[in-house]
Amino acid sequence: MTGALTGSWDTPQCCTVIGAAHRRLGKPCQDASVACSLLGPGGTTVQLMAVADGHGGERYWLSDVGSQLACDQAVLAVERALQQHPLTDQRHWLELLAGALPATIQAAWLEAAAGHWRQRPESGDQPFSPLTYGCTLGVVLLAPEWWGHTGLGDWDLVRRTADGNLDLISEEQDICASGEATASLCMGGAASLCAQRAALHPLTPGSAPFALVLSTDGVRKSCTTDGDFLALGHHLAELRQRDELDTALAQITSQGSGDDVSVAIGRWGALANPPPLPVPPQRRPVALLILLGIGAAALGTGLWWLQPWQRWITAPKPAASPATSLSAEVQRLCASPDRIPSALSQRQAQFDQLLQGQRQRQTLIQQATLDPLGAVIAASWPVPATASPAITPALVELNACPALLSALDQQWKQRRAAAAKMPAAGNASIQPPSAP
Amino acid sequence: MPFPNVRLSNRPLHFIYLCDCSGSMAAQGKMQALNQAIRQSLPGMAEVARQNPEARVLVRAVSFADRANWHLAEPTPVDQLEWRDLQAGGITAMGEALELVAGQMQSPPMEERALPPVLVLISDGQPTDDFSAGLGALMCQPWAQKAVRLAIAMGHDADLEVLQQFIGPDPLANLPAGEVPGASGQMPRGMGKSPRRPLQASNATALAQYIQWASTAVVGAASMPTSRIAGSSRDGNIPLPDLPPTLMDPTDDVGPLVW
Numbered sequence: 211m212t213g214a215l216t217g218s219w220d221t222p223q224c225c226t227v228i229g230a231a232h233r234r235l236g237k238p239c240q241d242a243s244v245a246c247s248l249l250g251p252g253g254t255t256v257q258l259m260a261v262a263d264g265h266g267g268e269r270y271w272l273s274d275v276g277s278q279l280a281c282d283q284a285v286l287a288v289e290r291a292l293q294q295h296p297l298t299d300q301r302h303w304l305e306l307l308a309g310a311l312p313a314t315i316q317a318a319w320l321e322a323a324a325g326h327w328r329q330r331p332e333s334g335d336q337p338f339s340p341l342t343y344g345c346t347l348g349v350v351l352l353a354p355e356w357w358g359h360t361g362l363g364d365w366d367l368v369r370r371t372a373d374g375n376l377d378l379i380s381e382e383q384d385i386c387a388s389g390e391a392t393a394s395l396c397m398g399g400a401a402s403l404c405a406q407r408a409a410l411h412p413l414t415p416g417s418a419p420f421a422l423v424l425s426t427d428g429v430r431k432s433c434t435t436d437g438d439f440l441a442l443g444h445h446l447a448e449l450r451q452r453d454e455l456d457t458a459l460a461q462i463t464s465q466g467s468g469d470d471v472s473v474a475i476g477r478w479g480a481l482a483n484p485p486p487l488p489v490p491p492q493r494r495p496v497a498l499l500i501l502l503g504i505g506a507a508a509l510g511t512g513l514w515w516l517q518p519w520q521r522w523i524t525a526p527k528p529a530a531s532p533a534t535s536l537s538a539e540v541q542r543l544c545a546s547p548d549r550i551p552s553a554l555s556q557r558q559a560q561f562d563q564l565l566q567g568q569r570q571r572q573t574l575i576q577q578a579t580l581d582p583l584g585a586v587i588a589a590s591w592p593v594p595a596t597a598s599p600a601i602t603p604a605l606v607e608l609n610a611c612p613a614l615l616s617a618l619d620q621q622w623k624q625r626r627a628a629a630a631k632m633p634a635a636g637n638a639s640i641q642p643p644s645a646p
Numbered sequence: 647m648p649f650p651n652v653r654l655s656n657r658p659l660h661f662i663y664l665c666d667c668s669g670s671m672a673a674q675g676k677m678q679a680l681n682q683a684i685r686q687s688l689p690g691m692a693e694v695a696r697q698n699p700e701a702r703v704l705v706r707a708v709s710f711a712d713r714a715n716w717h718l719a720e721p722t723p724v725d726q727l728e729w730r731d732l733q734a735g736g737i738t739a740m741g742e743a744l745e746l747v748a749g750q751m752q753s754p755p756m757e758e759r760a761l762p763p764v765l766v767l768i769s770d771g772q773p774t775d776d777f778s779a780g781l782g783a784l785m786c787q788p789w790a791q792k793a794v795r796l797a798i799a800m801g802h803d804a805d806l807e808v809l810q811q812f813i814g815p816d817p818l819a820n821l822p823a824g825e826v827p828g829a830s831g832q833m834p835r836g837m838g839k840s841p842r843r844p845l846q847a848s849n850a851t852a853l854a855q856y857i858q859w860a861s862t863a864v865v866g867a868a869s870m871p872t873s874r875i876a877g878s879s880r881d882g883n884i885p886l887p888d889l890p891p892t893l894m895d896p897t898d899d900v901g902p903l904v905w
Contacts, residue, residue, distance in 0.1 A: 267872040394875040434653035445650040465654040468700025469871035
C-alpha cells in the first residue's frame, strides 16, 4: 500500500431485539450479536462484529444458546488468530476467512454446545445433537487496512457509502430453494460453506468513508422489497445510540416478520467525526491529543461530509460509559439466566488471571465498554470468604440476579479448586478479549 | 431520528385449495361435504390468522373438472372470505390445475418475502389429463418447491400414487423410530402415519377434520418465523404439526366408511 490511509474504524455497535412473535408466545430470543475491539499484533486494534440466528423450531430447541455460543466462539477464535497471523498479510487472512477461521469457530462451537448439553438434565438419557443448537453466523472483521467477512446462513451485509449508495455485499444464495432453509453451523461441513461468504476488501488511501450493516434475516424479511431493505440499512447506519437501535429494531419486528432481529454496524472513515471511543480516565490527555489531530485532519477531508452524513458531524453522540456497559451486561445476563453458566465457562482464563493477579480488577471494569462480561467477572472479585454465594458490594450495587451470583460463585469455586491442583502458569490457552 | 419511509410488512402466507369437481364428486354427497368442510373451517383459520399477525393469510381456490379454473382467483384475506359452493360435473383435469397454480408460484406475482405457501389438493379420483406435465410445470417453480403440499383423498377410489407425487417423497419413510418430527415428537402408529402422505377421508367427518387441520394447525406452523437447515428433507419445508389425535394414522378413519 502506498500512502497513509485517511480513515479509521469507529467503534462498532450491535443490537438484538426479540421478535414480536417470540415475545407474544413467551419464547426466548434466538438471535445473538456481538461487537468488540480485539488486540492485534503490535497493539493494533481490530474490530469484530457478528450476528447469529438460532433456527428456533422444535428440533432446534436450544438454538438460542447456540447463537450466543457462536458469537462467543467467533470472538475467541479471531482473538487467537490475531496472535498468530500478521494483519498485513491480507492474502493469508482471506484464506483464513474462507477456511481455517470458520473451521476453528465451528469446532469450538460444537465443543461449547456439547459442554452446555452435558449440563442439561436431558443429557442423562439423550445423546448430544448439534441440531439442537443449530444457528447461522455472520462475522465481519474491521482491520486497519482491510475489512473482511465470513460465515454461513441467511444473514445479510450491506455497505452504505458516503454518497448514499447502498450495496448488498453478501447474502445467502438460494442453495436449496426449500422453505425457510438456510445453512447452519450444525451441518456437517459447515465450515466449507463459509468460503462462499468469505471476502476481504483492502482499504486504500483513496477509499471513501462507508458504513457496514450486518443483519440477521429477520430484518430483511420484514421489508416489503429488497429496495426497502436497503433503504432501511441506510437508516440503521445513521443510528449511533443504543436506544435508537433498540427502538428501530422493535418497530421492524413488530410491523414486519415478527422474527428476532439483530444488526451490527461498523463505520470507516470517521476522521471528520471523532469516534466516541471509550476513554479510561487515565488516558484522557492522550485522547485529547488524538482528537486535536483528528480535528486538523478533518479540515482536509472534503466537503462531502456536509452532505448525507452531516448529522454525524453536527450531532456526535457520546459513547456508553464503562458503568453503563457493566450495568447493561448484568441486565442482559439476568434476562437469560440459562445462558449464564455457558457464558462464564468461556471465560475461565479471566477468572484464573484475576485469581493469580495477572489481571487487575479495576482495569477490566474500566474496559467494560469493550468487554462487558469481563467487567462483570471483575466486579465479582475479590470474592468474600464468608458469604455464600459470594457477593461483592459491586454486584449488590449492580442488582445482580441470584442466577448470576450463583453462577459466578460456582466459577470462582471451580477455578480456585483448579488452581490448587495446577501450576499457576498453565491457564493461558484461551485468552479473554483484550482492550487496546 | 424519525423512522424512514420504508415499507415494513407482515409476510403473506398463500393458502390454495385445489378441488376436484369431477362428476364423481356429485355422488354420495362428496361435493356437499367438501363445501361444508371448507366453509366450516374458515372461522378457525381466521382465528389462527388473528393470532399470528406477522403472517397475512390469503386464500385462493382452483376447481378442476373438464378444465381447471380459478374458483377464487384473488388472494383473499381469510376474514373476508365468503365461500361460494363448488359444483361437480365433468372429468378430472388435475394436471391443468397444477399448471394453473404453477403460473402463480413465481415472483412476481409472489411477493419476495412470502412465507412458504400451502397447497392442498383434494380429489376423489384419477387425473384424466397429463398429470405428469402439470406436476412438472408446477415443480419447476421455486415457490412450489418451497410450498407445503398436502393431499386429501376423498374415498378409496382416489389415486394415492399421484397424490403422493404431488406431496413429494415422504421424508419419514426411512427414518429410524423416534425421529419423526411433529409437535408431539412421538412416533405415530402403523403405516401411512405421516401428514406427508395422502390423508384418506372416507366420510364427511374425516374430511372436515383434515380440512380443519390443514387450515388451522398447518397455517399456524407455516406462520411461525422459524428456519431449518438446508439439505435436510426430514422436516419437509416446514415442520408439520401432528395430525389430530384420532387421525394419527390416516388409514384409521373416523366414522363409517361412506365413500
